[in-house]
Amino acid sequence: DQQVKQNSPSLSVQEGRISILNCDYTNSMFDYFLWYKKYPAEGPTFLISISSIKDKNEDGRFTVFLNKSAKHLSLHIVPSQPGDSAVYFCAASADQGAQKLVFGQGTRLTINP
């Protein structure tokens, strides 16, 4: 049962343009949503998070949007830079219980010069 889904395995974007990564979830108990970036042979690096009481959170070039009614969130990166090329994971967590992170399968973002 995949509670967090990233339906696009890969995405290619031109440098300087906007990158939009999407994520859907099924569990309405999730309170927080996080995005992580991962380079090969390294651990995931935390990028940005959003609470379920908000619909937008912004940090520099990164903005996360949350649509609770659609159970959908997206990460916008603008402008995209070559160093942004990595695998991006969406994760969700519920404040009750173990507080574990439930991850999507990841989207490989490639920024083309």
Added chain:
Amino acid sequence: NAGVMQNPRHLVRRRGQEARLRCSPMKGHSHVYWYRQLPEEGLKFMVYLQKENIIDESGMPKERFSAEFPKEGPSILRIQQVVRGDSAAYFCASSTSFPTQYFGPGTRLTVL
């Protein structure tokens, strides 16, 4: 401030041997989580520990896997009698409070 440390970074074991993976959380972090990533998949939760306590092990296989986080020293993930299907990247994360977790570089286990 050092990040989450994991060692070894790479571990090769033959079928039937034991694997021990170590994780030192970030300074001041009292919550430790272990995740496993199979090739081309996302990370899957295994276990959540605080000092001397297992809080949630719902993601741990029922046999051969165990974890601890002693009062002193690193957290240990132990896999007994490894099989080829245990080959994966194992990541440790630590946190001070819900929800943000900070990950280590991972241990890549290869079972021959």
